[in-house]
Amino acid sequence: MDEPGRCARTPATIDSMTTPHQPLSASDLEAATRIAEPDFELLDALIRTDDPDDQAHTLARVALSAFDNYYAVSRRIPALAKAAFYARDWPATVRLSKIRIGLYTACIDQLVPLLKAGLPELANDEKVWVRAEAELLAAIAGRYEADFAFAFWQSLRRKLVSDEWRPVSYDTGPAARPPAAIAAVVRTIAATLPIQPEVIRNVLDAAGFTGPWRDLDGDAALAAAAIEAALEPLSPRAGETAKIEIAESGFFRNRGACLVGRIRLRDRGDMPPRNIPLLVALLNEDDGLVVDAVLCDSDELQFAFSSTLANYHATNPRYHELARLLHELMPKRPLGTQYSCIGFHHLGKVAVMNEILTEHRRSKEKLATAPGFKGTVAIAFTMPCSAYVLKIIRDHPTDDYKFDYFDGLDAVLRKYNLVHEIDRAGSMLDNIIYSNVKLARTMFAPDLLDELLEAGIGTVTLERDALVFRHLIVQIKLTPLPLYLTTAAAADARAAVINLGDCIKNNAAADIFNKDLDGRNYGVSRIRKVYLFDYDAVEQLTEVKVRSTPPMPRAEDEDGVVFRPAQMLEGLRIDDPGLRRAFRDAHPELMQPDYWEGMQHALRAGKVPKVMNYPTSRRLRR
Numbered sequence: 001m002d003e004p005g006r007c008a009r010t011p012a013t014i015d016s017m018t019t020p021h022q023p024l025s026a027s028d029l030e031a032a033t034r035i036a037e038p039d040f041e042l043l044d045a046l047i048r049t050d051d052p053d054d055q056a057h058t059l060a061r062v063a064l065s066a067f068d069n070y071y072a073v074s075r076r077i078p079a080l081a082k083a084a085f086y087a088r089d090w091p092a093t094v095r096l097s098k099i100r101i102g103l104y105t106a107c108i109d110q111l112v113p114l115l116k117a118g119l120p121e122l123a124n125d126e127k128v129w130v131r132a133e134a135e136l137l138a139a140i141a142g143r144y145e146a147d148f149a150f151a152f153w154q155s156l157r158r159k160l161v162s163d164e165w166r167p168v169s170y171d172t173g174p175a176a177r178p179p180a181a182i183a184a185v186v187r188t189i190a191a192t193l194p195i196q197p198e199v200i201r202n203v204l205d206a207a208g209f210t211g212p213w214r215d216l217d218g219d220a221a222l223a224a225a226a227i228e229a230a231l232e233p234l235s236p237r238a239g240e241t242a243k244i245e246i247a248e249s250g251f252f253r254n255r256g257a258c259l260v261g262r263i264r265l266r267d268r269g270d271m272p273p274r275n276i277p278l279l280v281a282l283l284n285e286d287d288g289l290v291v292d293a294v295l296c297d298s299d300e301l302q303f304a305f306s307s308t309l310a311n312y313h314a315t316n317p318r319y320h321e322l323a324r325l326l327h328e329l330m331p332k333r334p335l336g337t338q339y340s341c342i343g344f345h346h347l348g349k350v351a352v353m354n355e356i357l358t359e360h361r362r363s364k365e366k367l368a369t370a371p372g373f374k375g376t377v378a379i380a381f382t383m384p385c386s387a388y389v390l391k392i393i394r395d396h397p398t399d400d401y402k403f404d405y406f407d408g409l410d411a412v413l414r415k416y417n418l419v420h421e422i423d424r425a426g427s428m429l430d431n432i433i434y435s436n437v438k439l440a441r442t443m444f445a446p447d448l449l450d451e452l453l454e455a456g457i458g459t460v461t462l463e464r465d466a467l468v469f470r471h472l473i474v475q476i477k478l479t480p481l482p483l484y485l486t487t488a489a490a491a492d493a494r495a496a497v498i499n500l501g502d503c504i505k506n507n508a509a510a511d512i513f514n515k516d517l518d519g520r521n522y523g524v525s526r527i528r529k530v531y532l533f534d535y536d537a538v539e540q541l542t543e544v545k546v547r548s549t550p551p552m553p554r555a556e557d558e559d560g561v562v563f564r565p566a567q568m569l570e571g572l573r574i575d576d577p578g579l580r581r582a583f584r585d586a587h588p589e590l591m592q593p594d595y596w597e598g599m600q601h602a603l604r605a606g607k608v609p610k611v612m613n614y615p616t617s618r619r620l621r622r
């Protein structure tokens, strides 16, 4: 049996990376994350050969070599994020998140123009692609990241035919992997209840967090006490054995790092097996590492791991097992989005599409217009069982559109994309944007099918027995705020309205201002948090003209976006006077120009207000 507090597996740190404590210069960072150039010799050979077999073989090699270049850099980033955490190099951590998110597309964009220029006929040469795909599959067979390489291959092909109505599937196809076994990424540490500070020190040590610490003994004692309190509802008994399962991965983001796992208590005769999730949040302050918080509640973990924040960089490369573990710890959030929150956005995209197709196959439900107000710019649809909402942007808004001028479909898509690429400050839903997606016609309810085909939408066409969408946005499904307010208990409705103000403030901190103040652009999640989900009216806050009311000129006489904070409450269109009052009492500053101008000054000065990603009450020292 394992000795209490000792690792049950061969002791080893999370990864063997050394941790330089010096900040990286911007040029070193760029150099470390630069993708190698495509293999020009191979490209040349591909362009010159006339032999179909040779062409297929070389095409597969060209694509795989580009994927390898991408993958090498993407794997380097978590190690760099870890180094930046130790060096307290916060600009580098923010920069790394941005680099990571653009890397996949950048790598594909490097290759596509070269293929288009050198072999313009390639995109339409079905036979070569079929043969090359077989070559590629043979070359990647047995590799852990085979599904990722295959997804890259499909993205490359999708980009090559992007000017045509030619869908390329978003699935892992023949490179699909067997279900992930979580045990492969988990370290088990045996303990006896109550969990002692020594065990916490072993957990941190085994994870490779070796200090220097500000007060390791103090932190370990406080963390052990927090865990003891969290275990209380499970009726623990002194002397009872427990297992701490910790992912063998550091998770790094912005100024923080964390360890994630769970504590298991065995069947005790009078009690069934029990477990609680565990997240140990660390900061690196100027006087050393600190355990800042311990979270033991699934909803709180979900809040900390929100896909509305920049993603974590996980040092363990086994993304399937990590995503599965996170899903077990946070089951209210669908599996697909767990990939995105550890930086595997494209795989997340593939997983989400698979989930939607599976939901449909299992439930036999049809996609129908999403509950709530009908959009004037978007058409949103979902299945009752689905965790997701699908949206397309109309070519032209409906007659009810609120603004005088519509920037056009491309401008709206750019806004959805912008929100996908920024740190969404914990309060904006992420957007997964697909292109040229084909969905079986039978998936759609007749009314929706008619609307999609008859509303003069140029980006949807019927191709035999399927609809092809030029673009398709997928978001997590929320309860639209107006619906929530009509059905929620009074206390929940009040909490949602107060949370709406927090959401508006977080968005402002991310330089995002939704000029359509209407509360119907927001939704409430399963963990009762409010998020913005409609982005056609978002502007950069720093570009907005904040005015008091009066004086003149009138808003309509000024160019650009003019915002009068005094009109905020009216703009939200919350009917219930009690809820309006709750909003005003909780957030009086939102109705004041000073608040907005102050935020604009801070943003222009490059100061980014801190976003809290766990409740203050979970901090070990408040």
Ligand SMILES: Nc1ncnc2c1ncn2[C@@H]1O[C@H](COP(=O)(O)OP(=O)(O)OP(=O)(O)O)[C@@H](O)[C@H]1O
Binding pocket: 370, 371, 372, 373, 374, 375, 376, 377, 378, 379, 380, 389, 391, 429, 475, 476, 477, 478, 479, 480, 516, 520, 521, 523, 533, 534, 535, 536
């Ligand atoms: N993520 C989501 N979760 C739940 N429902 C959603 C989601 N996104 C959209 N909806 C539903 O679809 C409707 C239309 O979506 P959306 O607000 O994006 O469209 P829009 O045309 O941009 O709206 P508007 O006319 O306010 O500009 C919403 O009112 C809401 O009822």
